Amino acid sequence: MKLSYRSALLAITAILFACALQFAHLPAAWFFGPLVASAFFALRDWQAVELPRAVYVAAQAVIGCALGAGFSPATLLTLPKHFAIFAFAVVFILLTSLLNGWLLTRRTRLDVATAFLGTMPGGAGEMAAMSDSLRADSRLVVIMQYTRLLLILASLALVTPFLSHHSSPPRAQVEVATAVVPAIFVWWKIGALCLLAMIGWLTGMRTRIPAGTFLVPTVLYFILEISGVQLGRWPWPIFASAYLVMGLQIGGRFRPSTVAAIKGILLPVCGTTLLLLAGSFVLAWILTREMGLDPVSAYLAATPGGLDSVAAVAAELQGDTAVILTVHLVRLLCVLIIGPWLVRACSRWLRGSLDDPS
Numbered sequence: 001m002k003l004s005y006r007s008a009l010l011a012i013t014a015i016l017f018a019c020a021l022q023f024a025h026l027p028a029a030w031f032f033g034p035l036v037a038s039a040f041f042a043l044r045d046w047q048a049v050e051l052p053r054a055v056y057v058a059a060q061a062v063i064g065c066a067l068g069a070g071f072s073p074a075t076l077l078t079l080p081k082h083f084a085i086f087a088f089a090v091v092f093i094l095l096t097s098l099l100n101g102w103l104l105t106r107r108t109r110l111d112v113a114t115a116f117l118g119t120m121p122g123g124a125g126e127m128a129a130m131s132d133s134l135r136a137d138s139r140l141v142v143i144m145q146y147t148r149l150l151l152i153l154a155s156l157a158l159v160t161p162f163l164s165h166h167s168s169p170p171r172a173q174v175e176v177a178t179a180v181v182p183a184i185f186v187w188w189k190i191g192a193l194c195l196l197a198m199i200g201w202l203t204g205m206r207t208r209i210p211a212g213t214f215l216v217p218t219v220l221y222f223i224l225e226i227s228g229v230q231l232g233r234w235p236w237p238i239f240a241s242a243y244l245v246m247g248l249q250i251g252g253r254f255r256p257s258t259v260a261a262i263k264g265i266l267l268p269v270c271g272t273t274l275l276l277l278a279g280s281f282v283l284a285w286i287l288t289r290e291m292g293l294d295p296v297s298a299y300l301a302a303t304p305g306g307l308d309s310v311a312a313v314a315a316e317l318q319g320d321t322a323v324i325l326t327v328h329l330v331r332l333l334c335v336l337i338i339g340p341w342l343v344r345a346c347s348r349w350l351r352g353s354l355d356d357p358s
Contacts, residue, residue, distance in 0.1 A: 006047040013037040014248060018240075031243040035142065038251025049252030054205065056249050060129045060213040061200030062242035065193050066234050068221025082323075085290050089283055090331045093304055096279040097121050098346070100272035108265050110140065112347040118144030119272060120335055120343075121304035128250055129214040133204075134343055138250050143262055148273045152305040155277055159299060189231045196220050196231075215336055222333070276304055293323060301327040 018033030041047040101116035108115070113136035117127045127145055131138035196217045204213030224231060233239070283302035287293050293301070300310050301324045310328060 006041070010037060010041050010047045010049070010248075013041070014244065018244065018247075030240040031247045032146065034244045034247030035251040036247075038248045039139075039254040040251075042252050042254045043256060047252075049248045051245060051249050051252075054201075055245060057204040057213050058197070058201050059242040059245035059249075060204060061197040061217055062234065062238060063129065063246070064200050064214040064217035065196050065221055066239050066242070068196075068218040068225070082291055085287065086327060086330060089287065089302065089327050090334055092279065092283050093121050093276075093302070093331060094334065096276055097304065098342075100276055101346070103272055103275075104265070104268055107268050110265060111136065113343050114140050114144075116343045116346055117141045117339075118269070119148070119276070120339055121331060128246065130340055130343075133208075133212070134340060136343075139253050140262075140265065142250055144265070144269050147266070147269050148276070149305065151270065151273045152277065152303060156300075156303065156305060156310075190235070192224075192229075192231050193234060215340070218333075218336055280304060287323075291323070297324055300324045 014034035014037040016033075017037045018030045021029035021033045038049050042049070097119045098116065100119040101112075104110050104115040104119065105112055110118070113134045114131075117131055117134065117136050118141045120127055128138045128142050130136075131141045199220065200213050200217035203209055203216045209216070221231065234242075280299065280302040284295070284298040287298040287301055288295060291298075303310060310324065
């Protein structure tokens with residue numbers, strides 16, 4: 001009875017935290033809210049969450065489908081005209097993130113996979129989903145990603161008002177509305193999404209594909225979108241529940257020893273994030289010079305922040321949404337496709353260089 005009381009209290013606290021973060025307009029509120037609540041209960045030794053692996057894998061598959069909904073074939077139309085500069089922008093941020101990961105492996109006791117996933121320019125939920133298959137510490141990955149996200153959101157709040165005074169006249173906001181407003185559902189679309197999620201679940205349960213549970217539904221959804229099949233998005237309760245499951249599971253892994261680990265990496269993570277932001281300013285200057293973008297659009301395209309937060313700022317400031325979303329979507333797709341393989345390759349290379357003193 002005592003266990004049931006604490007479980008119910010944890011569930012209520014997780015929902016309240018999620019609502020509070022959503023009210024504060026923070027991205028992934030239904031992931032971070034339950035994560036904070038679950039971690040707090042675990043650190044206090046009140047209730048440690050340990051969900052069945054099948055449930056956790058199913059949540060990852062649902063999020064994989066949800067992420068695929070963010071890729072629109074319309075955004076690909078802006079690629080041919082500025083393909084070279086788009087490719088440069090994506091590679092620039094990826095290389096800067098890899099440099100940050102390398103610096104963290106040298107200056108902290110983080111393992112290679114955790115350091116690189118913590119600095120990858122993807123969402124915290126997505127990087128945490130990859131952590132298990134890559135044997136990274138998902139707790140520290142989330143901490144690093146959320147610290148980076150907070151600093152980036154702070155930079156958006158401080159920098160974009162200043163840059164908006166130097167921006168060009170407002171542009172149409174049709175692209176953002178198309179990208180962030182959910183499509184109306186019909187039952188066959190929900191069934192198709194469930195089928196994609198089932199494929200992702202089977203991939204995670206039966207294969208050893210790196211981050212396959214997350215990656216396979218995303219790629220399949222993207223292929224269907226290119227083929228003209230528009231499935232829309234999950235109903236909100238399903239999407240929120242998947243994030244809630246992931247948040248509870250990852251937060252339940254926290255232990256008192258985690259606090260000591262946080263203290264050891266907080267300053268290095270903040271330092272490397274500031275280095276990443278400095279690189280974003282350089283990239284924004286290049287985009288302004290080569291593409292003629294206004295400063296706000298260039299900075300929003302260059303920043304490694306989450307897609308949801310960047311899209312919201314772009315809509316409010318009426319930036320060049322086609323360019324902004326294309327850069328972020330292409331970069332995120334590259335991270336999802338090559339990220340797991342890149343982390344494994346870097347892990348083998350760095351371990352080899354450390355084992356070979358010559």
